[in-house]
Amino acid sequence: MSDMNAATVTRYRDDFLKEVEANVEEGDWVKMCMQCGVCSGSCPLGPHWEHPPQELFMMIRANKREEVLSSASMWYCTSCYNCLVRCPREVPITHIMHGLAHYAERLGLAPKELPTRKFSKIFWKNLSSSGHANETSLALKLYFMNGFGEGIKKAIEMLPVGLGMLRAKRMNPFGLFAHKGCTDKKGLNAILDKAREIELAKAAKYQA
Ligand code: SF4
Ligand code: SF4
Incomplete structure:
Protein backbone atom coordinates (compact mmCIF):
# COMPACT_ATOMS: atom_id res chain seq x y z
CA MET A 1 0.00 0.00 0.00
CA LYS A 112 -1.72 -6.36 -11.60
CA GLU A 113 -1.88 -8.17 -14.92
CA LEU A 114 -4.45 -6.02 -16.68
CA PRO A 115 -3.14 -4.98 -20.13
CA THR A 116 -4.82 -1.57 -19.84
CA ARG A 117 -3.10 -0.96 -16.48
CA LYS A 118 0.26 -1.88 -17.98
CA PHE A 119 -0.44 0.44 -20.90
CA SER A 120 -1.38 3.31 -18.58
CA LYS A 121 1.80 2.95 -16.53
CA ILE A 122 4.06 2.79 -19.60
CA PHE A 123 2.29 5.75 -21.21
CA TRP A 124 2.47 7.90 -18.07
CA LYS A 125 6.17 7.17 -17.54
CA ASN A 126 6.89 7.97 -21.18
CA LEU A 127 4.92 11.22 -21.10
CA SER A 128 5.93 12.52 -17.68
CA SER A 129 9.66 11.89 -18.20
CA SER A 130 9.93 14.51 -20.95
CA GLY A 131 6.59 16.30 -21.29
CA HIS A 132 5.95 14.93 -24.79
CA ALA A 133 5.20 11.32 -25.67
CA ASN A 134 8.06 9.64 -27.51
CA GLU A 135 5.92 7.57 -29.87
CA THR A 136 8.69 5.26 -31.09
CA SER A 137 9.83 4.40 -27.59
CA LEU A 138 6.21 4.03 -26.47
CA ALA A 139 5.36 1.60 -29.30
CA LEU A 140 8.46 -0.51 -28.60
CA LYS A 141 7.75 -0.69 -24.85
CA LEU A 142 4.14 -1.69 -25.53
CA TYR A 143 5.19 -4.44 -27.93
CA PHE A 144 7.57 -5.88 -25.35
CA MET A 145 5.45 -5.35 -22.22
CA ASN A 146 4.60 -9.08 -22.07
CA GLY A 147 8.13 -10.37 -22.69
CA PHE A 148 10.73 -10.55 -25.43
CA GLY A 149 9.19 -13.40 -27.49
CA GLU A 150 5.79 -11.76 -27.66
CA GLY A 151 7.43 -8.42 -28.47
CA ILE A 152 9.28 -9.84 -31.49
CA LYS A 153 6.09 -11.55 -32.68
CA LYS A 154 4.15 -8.30 -32.35
CA ALA A 155 6.87 -6.27 -34.09
CA ILE A 156 6.87 -8.68 -37.08
CA GLU A 157 3.07 -8.57 -37.18
CA MET A 158 3.10 -4.77 -37.26
CA LEU A 159 5.96 -4.42 -39.76
CA PRO A 160 3.68 -3.67 -42.76
CA VAL A 161 1.94 -0.93 -40.75
CA GLY A 162 5.28 0.58 -39.71
CA LEU A 163 6.61 0.55 -43.28
CA GLY A 164 3.38 2.17 -44.49
CA MET A 165 3.79 4.91 -41.88
CA LEU A 166 7.39 5.49 -42.92
CA ARG A 167 6.39 5.75 -46.59
CA ALA A 168 3.63 8.22 -45.70
CA LYS A 169 6.11 10.18 -43.53
CA ARG A 170 3.94 9.56 -40.46
CA MET A 171 6.82 8.07 -38.48
CA ASN A 172 10.36 9.32 -37.93
CA PRO A 173 12.83 6.39 -38.23
CA PHE A 174 15.16 8.24 -35.84
CA GLY A 175 12.33 9.17 -33.45
CA LEU A 176 13.80 7.12 -30.62
CA PHE A 177 16.95 9.24 -30.52
CA ALA A 178 15.68 12.54 -31.95
CA HIS A 179 13.06 12.99 -29.22
CA LYS A 180 13.77 16.10 -27.15
CA GLY A 181 10.68 16.54 -24.99
CA CYS A 182 9.49 19.89 -23.67
CA THR A 183 11.90 22.77 -23.21
CA ASP A 184 11.26 23.28 -19.49
CA LYS A 185 11.56 19.86 -17.88
CA LYS A 186 12.39 21.43 -14.53
CA GLY A 187 9.12 23.37 -14.68
CA LEU A 188 7.26 20.21 -15.65
CA ASN A 189 8.70 18.34 -12.66
CA ALA A 190 7.74 21.23 -10.37
CA ILE A 191 4.13 21.05 -11.64
CA LEU A 192 3.98 17.28 -11.15
CA ASP A 193 5.49 17.52 -7.66
CA LYS A 194 2.95 20.20 -6.73
CA ALA A 195 0.09 18.05 -8.03
CA ARG A 196 1.29 15.13 -5.87
CA GLU A 197 1.57 17.45 -2.87
CA ILE A 198 -2.01 18.72 -3.37
CA GLU A 199 -3.29 15.15 -3.69
CA LEU A 200 -1.62 14.10 -0.42
CA ALA A 201 -2.74 17.25 1.38
CA LYS A 202 -6.33 16.58 0.30
CA ALA A 203 -6.20 13.08 1.77
CA ALA A 204 -4.57 14.39 4.98
CA LYS A 205 -7.20 17.11 5.36
CA TYR A 206 -9.92 14.52 5.22
CA GLN A 207 -8.22 12.51 7.95
CA ALA A 208 -8.07 15.51 10.33
S1 SF4 B 1 -16.10 7.41 -21.51
FE1 SF4 B 1 -15.61 5.36 -20.74
S2 SF4 B 1 -17.39 4.75 -19.49
FE2 SF4 B 1 -18.00 6.49 -20.76
S3 SF4 B 1 -18.98 5.62 -22.57
FE3 SF4 B 1 -16.81 5.95 -23.07
S4 SF4 B 1 -15.72 4.05 -22.56
FE4 SF4 B 1 -17.76 3.98 -21.59
S1 SF4 C 1 -27.51 9.44 -13.80
FE1 SF4 C 1 -26.18 7.76 -13.24
S2 SF4 C 1 -26.90 5.99 -14.40
FE2 SF4 C 1 -27.79 7.85 -15.35
S3 SF4 C 1 -26.33 8.36 -16.97
FE3 SF4 C 1 -25.76 9.57 -15.18
S4 SF4 C 1 -24.20 8.32 -14.12
FE4 SF4 C 1 -25.27 6.97 -15.58
Whole structure:
Protein backbone atom coordinates (compact mmCIF):
# COMPACT_ATOMS: atom_id res chain seq x y z
CA MET A 1 0.00 0.00 0.00
CA SER A 2 1.56 3.29 -1.03
CA ASP A 3 0.92 6.91 -0.01
CA MET A 4 -1.88 5.98 2.36
CA ASN A 5 -1.43 4.67 5.84
CA ALA A 6 -3.29 1.73 7.24
CA ALA A 7 -5.08 3.83 9.85
CA THR A 8 -6.64 5.95 7.14
CA VAL A 9 -7.90 2.94 5.28
CA THR A 10 -9.36 1.41 8.42
CA ARG A 11 -11.22 4.62 9.14
CA TYR A 12 -12.53 4.88 5.58
CA ARG A 13 -13.71 1.31 5.44
CA ASP A 14 -16.97 2.28 7.15
CA ASP A 15 -17.88 4.89 4.62
CA PHE A 16 -16.64 4.29 1.15
CA LEU A 17 -18.70 7.06 -0.47
CA LYS A 18 -16.96 9.66 1.72
CA GLU A 19 -13.60 8.10 0.93
CA VAL A 20 -14.35 8.37 -2.80
CA GLU A 21 -15.56 11.96 -2.42
CA ALA A 22 -12.33 12.92 -0.68
CA ASN A 23 -9.82 11.06 -2.84
CA VAL A 24 -11.18 10.32 -6.29
CA GLU A 25 -11.25 12.94 -9.04
CA GLU A 26 -14.85 14.26 -9.30
CA GLY A 27 -15.83 11.67 -6.67
CA ASP A 28 -18.27 14.09 -5.05
CA TRP A 29 -20.52 13.61 -8.11
CA VAL A 30 -21.17 9.91 -7.39
CA LYS A 31 -24.13 10.70 -5.13
CA MET A 32 -25.81 12.57 -8.02
CA CYS A 33 -26.30 9.36 -10.03
CA MET A 34 -30.00 8.44 -10.26
CA GLN A 35 -29.35 4.97 -11.72
CA CYS A 36 -31.08 5.64 -15.04
CA GLY A 37 -28.55 3.45 -16.93
CA VAL A 38 -28.09 5.86 -19.85
CA CYS A 39 -24.30 5.78 -19.36
CA SER A 40 -24.05 2.00 -19.50
CA GLY A 41 -26.43 1.84 -22.48
CA SER A 42 -24.32 4.45 -24.32
CA CYS A 43 -20.95 2.89 -23.64
CA PRO A 44 -19.34 1.14 -26.62
CA LEU A 45 -17.89 -1.37 -24.14
CA GLY A 46 -21.31 -1.97 -22.58
CA PRO A 47 -21.49 -5.75 -23.09
CA HIS A 48 -17.95 -6.25 -21.77
CA TRP A 49 -18.12 -4.45 -18.44
CA GLU A 50 -17.92 -6.54 -15.29
CA HIS A 51 -19.56 -3.56 -13.57
CA PRO A 52 -20.86 -0.77 -15.83
CA PRO A 53 -20.54 2.81 -14.49
CA GLN A 54 -23.95 3.07 -12.85
CA GLU A 55 -23.37 -0.26 -11.09
CA LEU A 56 -19.99 0.93 -9.80
CA PHE A 57 -21.67 4.07 -8.45
CA MET A 58 -24.29 2.00 -6.66
CA MET A 59 -21.58 -0.30 -5.26
CA ILE A 60 -19.72 2.75 -3.91
CA ARG A 61 -22.85 3.87 -2.10
CA ALA A 62 -23.40 0.33 -0.84
CA ASN A 63 -19.91 0.38 0.75
CA LYS A 64 -18.52 -2.37 -1.47
CA ARG A 65 -15.00 -1.04 -1.19
CA GLU A 66 -12.93 -4.12 -2.03
CA GLU A 67 -15.11 -5.13 -4.99
CA VAL A 68 -14.93 -1.66 -6.52
CA LEU A 69 -11.22 -0.98 -6.00
CA SER A 70 -10.08 -4.41 -7.17
CA SER A 71 -12.37 -4.37 -10.20
CA ALA A 72 -10.99 -4.29 -13.73
CA SER A 73 -13.98 -2.31 -14.96
CA MET A 74 -12.77 1.28 -14.67
CA TRP A 75 -9.50 0.29 -16.39
CA TYR A 76 -11.40 -0.40 -19.62
CA CYS A 77 -12.78 3.11 -20.07
CA THR A 78 -11.50 4.46 -23.40
CA SER A 79 -12.43 8.10 -22.64
CA CYS A 80 -14.86 8.29 -25.54
CA TYR A 81 -17.11 10.62 -23.45
CA ASN A 82 -20.36 9.13 -24.83
CA CYS A 83 -21.64 8.59 -21.29
CA LEU A 84 -20.65 12.02 -20.07
CA VAL A 85 -22.47 13.95 -22.80
CA ARG A 86 -25.63 11.89 -22.35
CA CYS A 87 -25.93 11.70 -18.57
CA PRO A 88 -29.10 13.63 -17.56
CA ARG A 89 -27.39 14.56 -14.28
CA GLU A 90 -24.20 15.71 -16.02
CA VAL A 91 -22.12 13.37 -13.89
CA PRO A 92 -18.47 13.47 -15.10
CA ILE A 93 -18.44 9.69 -15.48
CA THR A 94 -15.26 9.44 -17.58
CA HIS A 95 -13.24 11.36 -15.00
CA ILE A 96 -14.62 9.28 -12.15
CA MET A 97 -13.69 6.06 -13.98
CA HIS A 98 -10.08 7.20 -14.36
CA GLY A 99 -10.08 8.65 -10.85
CA LEU A 100 -11.16 5.30 -9.40
CA ALA A 101 -8.46 3.47 -11.38
CA HIS A 102 -5.82 5.95 -10.17
CA TYR A 103 -6.96 5.67 -6.56
CA ALA A 104 -6.96 1.83 -6.72
CA GLU A 105 -3.42 2.03 -8.10
CA ARG A 106 -2.30 4.32 -5.26
CA LEU A 107 -3.66 1.85 -2.74
CA GLY A 108 -2.03 -1.12 -4.48
CA LEU A 109 -5.44 -2.74 -5.10
CA ALA A 110 -5.55 -2.57 -8.92
CA PRO A 111 -5.42 -5.93 -10.75
CA LYS A 112 -1.72 -6.36 -11.60
CA GLU A 113 -1.88 -8.17 -14.92
CA LEU A 114 -4.45 -6.02 -16.68
CA PRO A 115 -3.14 -4.98 -20.13
CA THR A 116 -4.82 -1.57 -19.84
CA ARG A 117 -3.10 -0.96 -16.48
CA LYS A 118 0.26 -1.88 -17.98
CA PHE A 119 -0.44 0.44 -20.90
CA SER A 120 -1.38 3.31 -18.58
CA LYS A 121 1.80 2.95 -16.53
CA ILE A 122 4.06 2.79 -19.60
CA PHE A 123 2.29 5.75 -21.21
CA TRP A 124 2.47 7.90 -18.07
CA LYS A 125 6.17 7.17 -17.54
CA ASN A 126 6.89 7.97 -21.18
CA LEU A 127 4.92 11.22 -21.10
CA SER A 128 5.93 12.52 -17.68
CA SER A 129 9.66 11.89 -18.20
CA SER A 130 9.93 14.51 -20.95
CA GLY A 131 6.59 16.30 -21.29
CA HIS A 132 5.95 14.93 -24.79
CA ALA A 133 5.20 11.32 -25.67
CA ASN A 134 8.06 9.64 -27.51
CA GLU A 135 5.92 7.57 -29.87
CA THR A 136 8.69 5.26 -31.09
CA SER A 137 9.83 4.40 -27.59
CA LEU A 138 6.21 4.03 -26.47
CA ALA A 139 5.36 1.60 -29.30
CA LEU A 140 8.46 -0.51 -28.60
CA LYS A 141 7.75 -0.69 -24.85
CA LEU A 142 4.14 -1.69 -25.53
CA TYR A 143 5.19 -4.44 -27.93
CA PHE A 144 7.57 -5.88 -25.35
CA MET A 145 5.45 -5.35 -22.22
CA ASN A 146 4.60 -9.08 -22.07
CA GLY A 147 8.13 -10.37 -22.69
CA PHE A 148 10.73 -10.55 -25.43
CA GLY A 149 9.19 -13.40 -27.49
CA GLU A 150 5.79 -11.76 -27.66
CA GLY A 151 7.43 -8.42 -28.47
CA ILE A 152 9.28 -9.84 -31.49
CA LYS A 153 6.09 -11.55 -32.68
CA LYS A 154 4.15 -8.30 -32.35
CA ALA A 155 6.87 -6.27 -34.09
CA ILE A 156 6.87 -8.68 -37.08
CA GLU A 157 3.07 -8.57 -37.18
CA MET A 158 3.10 -4.77 -37.26
CA LEU A 159 5.96 -4.42 -39.76
CA PRO A 160 3.68 -3.67 -42.76
CA VAL A 161 1.94 -0.93 -40.75
CA GLY A 162 5.28 0.58 -39.71
CA LEU A 163 6.61 0.55 -43.28
CA GLY A 164 3.38 2.17 -44.49
CA MET A 165 3.79 4.91 -41.88
CA LEU A 166 7.39 5.49 -42.92
CA ARG A 167 6.39 5.75 -46.59
CA ALA A 168 3.63 8.22 -45.70
CA LYS A 169 6.11 10.18 -43.53
CA ARG A 170 3.94 9.56 -40.46
CA MET A 171 6.82 8.07 -38.48
CA ASN A 172 10.36 9.32 -37.93
CA PRO A 173 12.83 6.39 -38.23
CA PHE A 174 15.16 8.24 -35.84
CA GLY A 175 12.33 9.17 -33.45
CA LEU A 176 13.80 7.12 -30.62
CA PHE A 177 16.95 9.24 -30.52
CA ALA A 178 15.68 12.54 -31.95
CA HIS A 179 13.06 12.99 -29.22
CA LYS A 180 13.77 16.10 -27.15
CA GLY A 181 10.68 16.54 -24.99
CA CYS A 182 9.49 19.89 -23.67
CA THR A 183 11.90 22.77 -23.21
CA ASP A 184 11.26 23.28 -19.49
CA LYS A 185 11.56 19.86 -17.88
CA LYS A 186 12.39 21.43 -14.53
CA GLY A 187 9.12 23.37 -14.68
CA LEU A 188 7.26 20.21 -15.65
CA ASN A 189 8.70 18.34 -12.66
CA ALA A 190 7.74 21.23 -10.37
CA ILE A 191 4.13 21.05 -11.64
CA LEU A 192 3.98 17.28 -11.15
CA ASP A 193 5.49 17.52 -7.66
CA LYS A 194 2.95 20.20 -6.73
CA ALA A 195 0.09 18.05 -8.03
CA ARG A 196 1.29 15.13 -5.87
CA GLU A 197 1.57 17.45 -2.87
CA ILE A 198 -2.01 18.72 -3.37
CA GLU A 199 -3.29 15.15 -3.69
CA LEU A 200 -1.62 14.10 -0.42
CA ALA A 201 -2.74 17.25 1.38
CA LYS A 202 -6.33 16.58 0.30
CA ALA A 203 -6.20 13.08 1.77
CA ALA A 204 -4.57 14.39 4.98
CA LYS A 205 -7.20 17.11 5.36
CA TYR A 206 -9.92 14.52 5.22
CA GLN A 207 -8.22 12.51 7.95
CA ALA A 208 -8.07 15.51 10.33
S1 SF4 B 1 -26.33 8.36 -16.97
FE1 SF4 B 1 -25.76 9.57 -15.18
S2 SF4 B 1 -27.51 9.44 -13.80
FE2 SF4 B 1 -27.79 7.85 -15.35
S3 SF4 B 1 -26.90 5.99 -14.40
FE3 SF4 B 1 -25.27 6.97 -15.58
S4 SF4 B 1 -24.20 8.32 -14.12
FE4 SF4 B 1 -26.18 7.76 -13.24
S1 SF4 C 1 -16.10 7.41 -21.51
FE1 SF4 C 1 -15.61 5.36 -20.74
S2 SF4 C 1 -17.39 4.75 -19.49
FE2 SF4 C 1 -18.00 6.49 -20.76
S3 SF4 C 1 -18.98 5.62 -22.57
FE3 SF4 C 1 -16.81 5.95 -23.07
S4 SF4 C 1 -15.72 4.05 -22.56
FE4 SF4 C 1 -17.76 3.98 -21.59
